[in-house]
Amino acid sequence: MWSKCVRRFSTSPLTRVRHPKLRRSPHYATLTDRDISFFERLLPDGRAITNPDDCLPYNIDWIKTCQGQSQLVLKPKTVDEIQAILRYCHEHQLAVCPQGGNTGLAGGSVPVFDEIVLSLRSLNSIGAFDENSGVLIADAGCILQTLDVHVNQFGHTMPFDLGAKGSCLIGGNVATNAGGIRVVRYGSLRSAVLGLEIVLADGTLLDCLTSLRKDNTGVDLKQAFIGSEGILGLITRVALACPTAMSGVGLGLFSCSSFEKILSTMRLARKLCGETLSAIEFLDASTYNLSLKNLQQTNKPVEPNNFYILVETMSSTYEQAKATLDKLANTALEKEFITDGTLAQDLKQYKDLWAIRERVPEALVADGYVFKYDFSLPPARMYKLVEETQKRMKPFSNVRNVTGFGHLGDQNLHLNITVQNGYSDEIKHALEPWLYEWVAKERGSISAEHGLGLHKSKYLELNKGKQSLELMKQMKNIFDPKCILNPYKVLPYKID
């Protein structure tokens, strides 16, 4: 699936063309034949890739927003090799772009110019699983789904779930503090990370790889690396707390007349489904209709209305997962929070209902060029932003849809604007920085789960303030004083 998509998106514009004001920093050395020879000796069997065609998939991001021009992709198999690579790059002032599954949505996972790609894909051994504690140790290059299948054998599950699970790597997930649909149940990925092994920019190994659920001994250094998008160090191994897998699952789809009713249904779900609650998602009518169209589904699962809410429950028994959901459906109907609803009766219906939500990104791509945004907002203000964006986009005849959906339980709104005839600079400038300023004013987040990457780094100060930015730069200076790791990302550079 990954390589297919790369081919599909191989027309992605060069990052330096899309961002003409962004300049390669002269601070970094240019790759020489001598460097290449060093890496070819270090990584035999073709694990130092220089052929441009073979480098291409590592230069283009998943959603065709960037294309870097790296001439060297390294695929180490061991932590020793990673240390040797970084030691060399540090000494020779060579910039490095760490790469996991390259499924990121913020332009953070591909080089901007000629940074060396350090792919974690081949560092992929699954370590021990402790059945007493439910803790898994795994190399950074393990695929999320592979790990989920592995811990399922022991009656456990991975503490998060997201669309890219078949491609994304656990190291990248941790480096970006990946979100997804189960944050309602298990909290953020950060909270499941018990230990990390990290290679710092100069090749030093930082061992924070404990498997302990509690460890209050000094400043918790590993926290700095979680969600820092590879700018502070390279995560090579993780220890994760894996919750007990639940055998009973329930899923309901409900239609509501207003966003206020959506919020009332969510509050009711928290109360009535209690500990069984595992996901709360919402879609507005535009998103829902686009998704049904994309799925070629003509029969409507529920009576149409302006909004739709999906509530999932999970329990150690099917009866309990079903019972709490039934109670929600009945009470919400009685209170007139919802106008209609359907509950999945078997695994097929469960998958079909989830598909409406999970395949939204694909439905949007089918509708046109997509301007994608990923905000956190106080619940009462979440949908207001979609409405204001709809108004703002009115004058643009090439805008097809302005839609809102997302992880309602985590106040995470995905706002998307689909446009006919491809990318438009004019629309971009009508949206940005207006959107980011709107969100900052509401004390929301300009990136709930996608990270800042390349695309949003220049708005960090707007979101976090000058002082936080200054402190982040000082932290960067501790861990990567020569700034060789993932340059031009996260911390703002002057770009257009």
Next chain:
Amino acid sequence: MWSKCVRRFSTSPLTRVRHPKLRRSPHYATLTDRDISFFERLLPDGRAITNPDDCLPYNIDWIKTCQGQSQLVLKPKTVDEIQAILRYCHEHQLAVCPQGGNTGLAGGSVPVFDEIVLSLRSLNSIGAFDENSGVLIADAGCILQTLDVHVNQFGHTMPFDLGAKGSCLIGGNVATNAGGIRVVRYGSLRSAVLGLEIVLADGTLLDCLTSLRKDNTGVDLKQAFIGSEGILGLITRVALACPTAMSGVGLGLFSCSSFEKILSTMRLARKLCGETLSAIEFLDASTYNLSLKNLQQTNKPVEPNNFYILVETMSSTYEQAKATLDKLANTALEKEFITDGTLAQDLKQYKDLWAIRERVPEALVADGYVFKYDFSLPPARMYKLVEETQKRMKPFSNVRNVTGFGHLGDQNLHLNITVQNGYSDEIKHALEPWLYEWVAKERGSISAEHGLGLHKSKYLELNKGKQSLELMKQMKNIFDPKCILNPYKVLPYKID
């Protein structure tokens, strides 16, 4: 309760007597009359305390292990006042000991020498509670129990619970990443902290006070302060995710013949109680018997054996909380993991069973002077340490009991050695550093939830390694370059 205990422990030895090799750093200024005048003007109405008797409760820790000699206790009511205090101390090189509820167990909450005590007790307004998101904003000086009662009104609960809840302050809880009995259910306190407002050592306000469940924008600075025990900055306000309160509760006490059977019962509880599981605690026979004796309880709740395990369940319905616990009890009996058990039938029995576990610290104090340890260990090795300590203590006739109990579900062992006739240097040296080295060798933690404070700071390197220690010092240098905050704690100083 707090003031009563302070009186009880007012015979605590001076810290400089207990640690004769620990020297006051000449780096810090000595308090002058001019300084005192400044603070008296800043904090009128007797909020700058200089009377030695009134300063005493702020100089002595909860478990009478330390007594500092501060001559000034400050009780600011506003963040502005805190900023002014720290600005002044920073400028004049005056050392400061931030203090919450002074319920810490590691000597971290009281001054070592003459540091100025900055008590957060009077900064105690409860802010907004958002019913849609379940997020509470509160001042650092709010008492945990007060906040719990507050959010209960909205059908929510605080995400952690511990013995000191009637005295401890939320700011101190966050600064020490407090643990307690519900980590099994809600994860660590860290994971519930969504936002923090912090005053840095120089008086600057660092605003990380968002109420968002997801916010992936740059390095997550607030993480550095959680669990850093006041050495990086002063937490003044917190935003916490509060889970839905559960109305149904179940509690079972079971006896087991071996620690292996305890572990088997725990694994079974995870599987059968699933999402309803809310606490898993264990006690060995010595702890259990001391506790029953202290409670003056002559009738045994269950048939005696070598170990006891408490399992609590919580659900939105009482029936479900009871059903999963019944299933556990029946299956564990059938499989011969347990030899006997009792399930609480009403609230009185629930409280009585919990008292056996919760009042252990009090039972230990009644048994003699207590050497307290708080370790995290891989489950399979947890009880081995108690056995080895028992062997090691054999030659000492003044040792009464070597007992193990704790938060089994989090691999958190509380090891306690009770001694006749008060503190003994000889026993201390037989225990330390031997215990810390044993734990470090097993890749455990020398402080699971209590923190390092003064008592364990010198073992930080043993636990985390030289390199982590070096990086922590660099972080300290960013946030508190003049080292005025909570000196002699957490990061190691040369002490005996």
